[in-house]
Amino acid sequence: MSDVVIKVENVTKIYQQNRASQIVALDNVSLSVGSGEVFALLGLNGAGKTTLVKILLGLRFPTKGSVSVMREAPLNSAVKRNIGYLPETVEFPGDMNGKDVLRLYGLISGLSGKELEKRIGEVIDLLDLEGVWQRKVKTYSKGMLVRLGLAQAVIHNPKLLFLDEPTEGLDPSGRRKVRNLIRELAADSCTVFLNSHTLSEVEMVADRIGILHKGKLVVTGGLTELMPDNQQYFVLVGQQPELAKNYRVEKRPDGWQLVARDGQELARLLEELRSAQIVVQSIYPAKTTLEDVFFKYVGEGGDA
């Protein structure tokens, strides 16, 4: 791995509700993220994703364990100067217009004068805020707020960007823009730490993923590593097959679908179908998706 930008070591976070009960939001989590990587943290609601991000940002403090961001503690001002953050629910002072919001966050981030005005123009252009920046923020739609949130997160050219559900509320065009933005930032050596439920989006942009489940990090790895090229095959037949129980059979509107886990199994299945005089309607390959990987570790009902 390239230079380690984020290091999480044995972090446990417990929320004490009262004397009798507590919630273990994170349970002995360790991970690291390298420079220029797009790392996506996946998990069901309440898995602990946002808690981990907030610990990395210094907004919450671990009960046990330690974190370092750019080799420093998260509260270090020099570190903060290089961090951008888009929270899951973004809120700005409602009576300011979009440009004033960007000016405020740009100023607090250390930009000023012509440089600040230049960057404001660039991010307005980048995130399609051209027609709306003069309006008060309280009149913005959810999608506009997310775009403004992204704009404030990148206005100071951060080296590390935390994005919590960045495509939530965006239309397909907005989603594509965000994906492109993430890839462009990564190409410029910006590390992106992504929290998302939208697995298809993650699959398109992430280099590595981690899956959090009930506060535990159940797996981390590269997408190519977790989604190997060994392909499954779907075989569609018109009548209900009475074959060996070794195959997964699913009822579909246009027939029954059998699943062969690799080429050898496909050959065997076809042989059996021929023997049983069952007509094959179609055969098509199906690559393992991130959703398959996710549910493999989390379980269909989140009960793994």
Place this chain on the structure above:
Amino acid sequence: MLNMALLMYVVRRNFTSAAMLFLIILELSVVGIIVFGVHVNYVDGVLTEFRFFNHDVMESGYAYFTGIFLKSLAVVIHYFVVFFFLAGFSSLAYEFLESRKTELLLVRPVTRAGLFVSTLSGTAVSLALNLLVFAALLAGIVSAKTGSMVLGPFVYGSTLFALELMLYAGITWSLVLLLESSTWSTGIMIVYYLLVDGMLSRRASPDLFGGVVARFVSVLRTVLPHPTQLTALSTEAFFDLSPPFSYTGSEFVRALIFCLLLTAFSIRGFRKKEF
């Protein structure tokens, strides 16, 4: 916008400038308390001299109704000022430090203490300016209605009251924040305020319990209007814009210590607060 401008300036610089600004605000408030305490009857004295609300003048119908109108207005304004501004100050500052907006500020290169103090200061300055404009407007109305020379004293009194209000508002807000963030330090401050200060209060009963009650009542009276203002439209009610307790030397010192400690504990609480 003024809050924002101040916040941008102060937070972006450093904690020292934020702290200095806060101390200036605190100092102005303190001066206001002293001056207002000493000259609490000044406004009333001037008006008596001008026989503005004297019964002789008010016997004529027009003057009577004008007087009633102005006094009613004064009661409404008093409620407005005490409740709206005090509550407004606290909620404005607290709302700004509400988690979703604060987390976006805290991930920037600012210190938590700097953010806390500058928000408090920025809000205080903004409110004081608002109140000064309000006082000038009110003085203009009173002056136009009566033709009397009350502009100066009215603005004077209102200005001092605005400064004093800032201090009380700061205390209220600090308490709100303390209750949110740090239980034990809240406990210490309440014990200090109710027991120690109450026991030492010159107006308090000599026994501990009486002292505590006296102080508690005194605190309540700070944020509540005079009961008399509900019914009696008297000259005293009109011009008694001062909070019901005025400070004397030792009380003032204790109040100042209390404010400083409270601020320090609030900052401490804010530094540990999770968002």
